[in-house]
Amino acid sequence: MISFQPSRQLLLIEIERRCGHCKARNAVGLTKDETPAYHGFACETCERWTEDFLLERDLPDDWWEDLQIRSFDQHILPDDRE
Ligand SMILES: [Zn+2]
Numbered sequence: 001m002i003s004f005q006p007s008r009q010l011l012l013i014e015i016e017r018r019c020g021h022c023k024a025r026n027a028v029g030l031t032k033d034e035t036p037a038y039h040g041f042a043c044e045t046c047e048r049w050t051e052d053f054l055l056e057r058d059l060p061d062d063w064w065e066d067l068q069i070r071s072f073d074q075h076i077l078p079d080d081r082e
Contacts, residue, residue, distance in 0.1 A: 020050035
């Protein structure tokens with residue numbers, strides 16, 4: 001029987017994106033705390049900004065679930081003032 005180690009907590013992921021300007025490949029490192037605020041990256045080659053967002057396939061399942069919960073929370077605003 002194969003024994004496997006308990007999975008370590010993932011602290012940083014790397015997603016691969018292409019720059020919207022020069023098409024250079026960029027590896028973007030994100031910590032879990034950074035995922036809710038992620039909205040793009042600065043290109044390593046041309047240094048210009050590309051607006052971007054995270055997709056479910058970019059993230060480990062538990063990160064994605066957490067992100068859904070967090071962004072849901074952010075969008076609940078006290079909107080029942082009259
Ligand atoms: Zn670029």
